[in-house]
Amino acid sequence: MKQSDRCLDVTGSKDDEGARVNIAKRTNNANQRWRVVYKDKSTTQTKGLDKDFGFEIGRPFYIHSRLPTNRVLIYRGGHRLIIQRWHMNKRCQKWVFDKTRTIRPFLNKNHALTIRNQGRSNIAATENNNSRWW
Numbered sequence: 001m002k003q004s005d006r007c008l009d010v011t012g013s014k015d016d017e018g019a020r021v022n023i024a025k026r027t028n029n030a031n032q033r034w035r036v037v038y039k040d041k042s043t044t045q046t047k048g049l050d051k052d053f054g055f056e057i058g059r060p061f062y063i064h065s066r067l068p069t070n071r072v073l074i075y076r077g078g079h080r081l082i083i084q085r086w087h088m089n090k091r092c093q094k095w096v097f098d099k100t101r102t103i104r105p106f107l108n109k110n111h112a113l114t115i116r117n118q119g120r121s122n123i124a125a126t127e128n129n130n131s132r133w134w
Contacts, residue, residue, distance in 0.1 A: 005025060006024065006122075007024070007032050008022075008124055009024035010067060013031040015071065017071070030065075030066045031065070034063050034064060036061045036062070036063060036064075037064055038062075056097065057099055062093055062094060063095055064086070070086065072084060074093050075106075076092065077107070077108075091107050092106075092107055094106035105126055108126070112126060114127050
């Protein structure tokens with residue numbers, strides 16, 4: 001299976017508070033669709049848009065599930081990722097795309113969103129920086 005055939009997946013397709021998020025084969029169901037929502041509506045770009053990836057560098061955003069309750073991906077301080085109901089300005093729910101082209105939790109700039117086992121696992125997590133795309 002090619003890496004492009006895999007994506008973030010809410011485990012069991014259940015729209016439950018605290019449901020785990022992993023990597024799975026792409027099915028394009030609602031539990032695998034996400035949208036990035038920037039924390040403000042400002043059109044001012046202070047650090048610029050990365051045209052290759054479509055993210056604004058250094059601007060905090062939320063990763064919303066497309067499941068019915070629109071929960072967000074959160075960083076809980078460990079390594080595993082879960083979804084949780086959105087709360088305005090809750091820092092554990094914010095993410096940042098940085099100049100090294102990695103997505104990091106707003107709370108811990110030393111971790112980055114990754115796929116475990118060098119991209120060969122089905123576990124999405126945050127780990128220490130490696131700035132490597134699988």
